[in-house]
Amino acid sequence: MDVKKQATIVDVAKKAGVSVATVSRVVNGNYPVKQDTKERVKEAISSLNYVPNVQARELNTRKSSTIGVVVPGLHNMFFAEVIDGIEDAVRQDGFSFLLNCAKNDPVQEMNAINALVARNVSGIIVISPNTKNISERFYEELVARVPLVFINGYHRIKGVSYVGNDEKLGSQIALEYLFGLGHKDIMFVRGANSDSYDIKEEAYRQFMEENGTLREDYILNIGEGNGVETVDSAMEALQGLIPRLKPTAICCCNDLMAVGALNACKRLGLSVPKDISIMGYDNISLSRLVEPKITTMDQNMFQLGSNAAKLLIENIHGGQSKRIMLDNVLIERETTGISM
Amino acid sequence: MDVKKQATIVDVAKKAGVSVATVSRVVNGNYPVKQDTKERVKEAISSLNYVPNVQARELNTRKSSTIGVVVPGLHNMFFAEVIDGIEDAVRQDGFSFLLNCAKNDPVQEMNAINALVARNVSGIIVISPNTKNISERFYEELVARVPLVFINGYHRIKGVSYVGNDEKLGSQIALEYLFGLGHKDIMFVRGANSDSYDIKEEAYRQFMEENGTLREDYILNIGEGNGVETVDSAMEALQGLIPRLKPTAICCCNDLMAVGALNACKRLGLSVPKDISIMGYDNISLSRLVEPKITTMDQNMFQLGSNAAKLLIENIHGGQSKRIMLDNVLIERETTGISM
DNA sequence: TATCACACAGAAATCGCTTTCTATTTTAGC
DNA sequence: GCTAAAATAGAAAGCGATTTCTGTGTGATA
Numbered sequence: 001m002d003v004k005k006q007a008t009i010v011d012v013a014k015k016a017g018v019s020v021a022t023v024s025r026v027v028n029g030n031y032p033v034k035q036d037t038k039e040r041v042k043e044a045i046s047s048l049n050y051v052p053n054v055q056a057r058e059l060n061t062r063k064s065s066t067i068g069v070v071v072p073g074l075h076n077m078f079f080a081e082v083i084d085g086i087e088d089a090v091r092q093d094g095f096s097f098l099l100n101c102a103k104n105d106p107v108q109e110m111n112a113i114n115a116l117v118a119r120n121v122s123g124i125i126v127i128s129p130n131t132k133n134i135s136e137r138f139y140e141e142l143v144a145r146v147p148l149v150f151i152n153g154y155h156r157i158k159g160v161s162y163v164g165n166d167e168k169l170g171s172q173i174a175l176e177y178l179f180g181l182g183h184k185d186i187m188f189v190r191g192a193n194s195d196s197y198d199i200k201e202e203a204y205r206q207f208m209e210e211n212g213t214l215r216e217d218y219i220l221n222i223g224e225g226n227g228v229e230t231v232d233s234a235m236e237a238l239q240g241l242i243p244r245l246k247p248t249a250i251c252c253c254n255d256l257m258a259v260g261a262l263n264a265c266k267r268l269g270l271s272v273p274k275d276i277s278i279m280g281y282d283n284i285s286l287s288r289l290v291e292p293k294i295t296t297m298d299q300n301m302f303q304l305g306s307n308a309a310k311l312l313i314e315n316i317h318g319g320q321s322k323r324i325m326l327d328n329v330l331i332e333r334e335t336t337g338i339s340m
Numbered sequence: 341m342d343v344k345k346q347a348t349i350v351d352v353a354k355k356a357g358v359s360v361a362t363v364s365r366v367v368n369g370n371y372p373v374k375q376d377t378k379e380r381v382k383e384a385i386s387s388l389n390y391v392p393n394v395q396a397r398e399l400n401t402r403k404s405s406t407i408g409v410v411v412p413g414l415h416n417m418f419f420a421e422v423i424d425g426i427e428d429a430v431r432q433d434g435f436s437f438l439l440n441c442a443k444n445d446p447v448q449e450m451n452a453i454n455a456l457v458a459r460n461v462s463g464i465i466v467i468s469p470n471t472k473n474i475s476e477r478f479y480e481e482l483v484a485r486v487p488l489v490f491i492n493g494y495h496r497i498k499g500v501s502y503v504g505n506d507e508k509l510g511s512q513i514a515l516e517y518l519f520g521l522g523h524k525d526i527m528f529v530r531g532a533n534s535d536s537y538d539i540k541e542e543a544y545r546q547f548m549e550e551n552g553t554l555r556e557d558y559i560l561n562i563g564e565g566n567g568v569e570t571v572d573s574a575m576e577a578l579q580g581l582i583p584r585l586k587p588t589a590i591c592c593c594n595d596l597m598a599v600g601a602l603n604a605c606k607r608l609g610l611s612v613p614k615d616i617s618i619m620g621y622d623n624i625s626l627s628r629l630v631e632p633k634i635t636t637m638d639q640n641m642f643q644l645g646s647n648a649a650k651l652l653i654e655n656i657h658g659g660q661s662k663r664i665m666l667d668n669v670l671i672e673r674e675t676t677g678i679s680m
Numbered sequence: 681t682a683t684c685a686c687a688c689a690g691a692a693a694t695c696g697c698t699t700t701c702t703a704t705t706t707t708a709g710c
Numbered sequence: 711g712c713t714a715a716a717a718t719a720g721a722a723a724g725c726g727a728t729t730t731c732t733g734t735g736t737g738a739t740a
Contacts, residue, residue: 019720051458055395056696080420099439119394228625285568359690396726
């Protein structure tokens with residue numbers, strides 16, 4: 001491929017008959033330059049299609065306007081929506097971001113992070129559903145060199161910024177809501193290996209112990225899986241379990257599982273919410289595209305992402321690390337109703 | 341925030357008592373270094389947590405292992421799935437990628453591309469649903485400086501690589517399939533401002549003229565909108581139109597519109613596919629999460645993305661530009677049936 | 681023992697930019 | 711009209727790496 005060489009500042013300087021310093025000054029506008037020199041330089045710039053080399057500039061100034069983002073993947077719309085929020089905030093501050101998918105694998109997550117450090121990113125946002133797999137040491141050393149913001153999860157490392165939801169409280173709200181509708185036989189559906197699921201299960205156990213009876217067989221773990229897989233495995237498992245366990249409500253750890261539960265009910269000929277109520281979590285767009293629309297807890301992923309990005313940029317500019325907790329609000333839709 | 345300064349090659353050289361050249365050689369392993377010197381250097385490296393500065397390296401070698409990706413946004417899972425494919429292919433070759441969302445705005449698209457060029461990416465992948473808004477000149481000049489791969493759309497610029505689907509053929513296949521099921525009264529649903537919609541409408545018009553009667557009122561343009569919006573506007577428009585126009589099938593330009601159509605039918609009390617058939621396009625994961633599952637044309641977005649990334653990297657390494665056309669295959673599911 | 685090749689390591693140039701430090705003009709003030 | 715202070719522009723150092731060019735020490739060969 002015949003790639004034309006990019007014009008450099010030297011080319012521009014030559015063409016305009018000035019020094020490189022002057023070109024730099026025209027480009028950055030941080031130093032007085034006479035009007036007609038300025039125009040000559042600008043002309044040279046546009047005629048050569050000159051675009052300053054960001055790498056050289058950043059090498060010189062020891063600043064970088066790129067941040068890194070590590071997510072498990074994009075199969076789950078949850079992450080896509082978070083990234084949307086990050087993108088929005090990041091661009092407003094003239095930053096760019098490198099995206100890496102770690103596929104829920106701690107080794108890939110560490111590799112991704114190291115690659116980002118080598119690329120000189122000025123900060124990193126990490127969404128790691130399962131923090132227990134990575135040593136605290138790793139993160140402690142990391143945060144000594146580059147500002148870090150975690151989104152969700154069990155992060156307790158000192159000096160690390162964090163944006164998350166109080167998922168324990170959110171789960172309580174969801175359960176109280178179902179309880180208020182008269183439900184006592186509430187199943188709980190979760191997946192494997194995620195801090196978030198653990199938090200929610202804890203909330204479920206506590207709530208059921210205090211407000212009813214905790215039945216171990218009401219706790220369903222559908223194992224690993226992302227995106228469509230989650231929906232299918234929830235559906236398959238519940239199709240077998242619902243007739244036997246006869247819950248009046250199903251409280252799911254995320255909307256994908258709720259869609260699976262919904263599909264299971266449809267196949268079993270159960271009417272939702274008349275015969276059984278279903279509750280999701282997250283409020284991904286999918287939850288309002290299915291019929292009936294799913295009642296869920298809104299995590300506001302866009303906010304999660306944009307808050308994380310803003311906080312990171314604040315930290316990059318020297319701000320204190322912070323923990324931001326967002327509220328989860330209940331979105332009442334069509335899959336929940338009074339228990340008969 | 342107290343960020344520790346990264347160790348540089350000079351620090352390592354000093355600590356190991358060698359020259360920077362030697363350190364560089366140990367790091368890159370492209371030149372003989374005596375065993376015990378090598379070990380001293382490696383020790384210094386790990387004790388200082390030295391990570392070579394990629395920017396400096398790339399500035400010097402005039403190579404960059406970062407590519408840029410420009411998409412309209414992530415609201416539509418279509419793009420998320422394409423990016424998944426890109427990420428996968430890119431990582432395998434040791435590249436990273438910068439992601440930019442252009443929000444269907446030509447100005448933002450050009451800005452995003454310029455930002456990427458300035459960041460010295462070694463290639464760019466562009467998914468631009470509406471190519472008519474950007475001058476060919478812009479792209480012609482761009483491709484002279486950096487390898488480019490377009491995904492989908494009407495791109496005819498010489499020397500530019502392209503990965504896409506034959507959406508005209510795909511649409512024909514879809515229509516033939518519906519026709520084969522006995523449908524003659526087929527509505528066509530599209531959105532505004534997209535090459536892809538234009539191509540599909542063209543196929544629809546041609547097919548209907550040749551195989552039935554083309555009714556202008558059967559062509560529905562639901563306007564702009566992304567993600568959830570698309571579903572809702574399709575639903576609203578069709579809810580009014582279906583009772584009046586009485587189509588036996590609805591052929592949609594993408595799965596979001598098909599979900600909208602499906603929801604409209606549900607509200608109208610029509611049974612799908614008994615009373616009316618619905619056909620989507622793309623095969624995004626959503627299409628098989630709703631009930632009934634949507635019959636659709638598979639675009640295999642993951643392949644689209646990974647092929648584009650592989651082709652781009654090939655081009656970066658000097659390969660010829662190419663046009664790759666993928667097949668769209670019909671995925672028969674539950675929303676289509678014989679016309680009564 | 682003299683010679684040659686090779687293994688190894690350092691000095692220095694270079695990548696494209698920013699930014700001091702200096703050297704000129706202008707302009708202002710009196 | 712003369713001096714002081716801006717305004718303007720260039721030269722050169724430096725950011726952190728790679729790589730060429732050079733110069734050693736060492737072993738093999740004759």
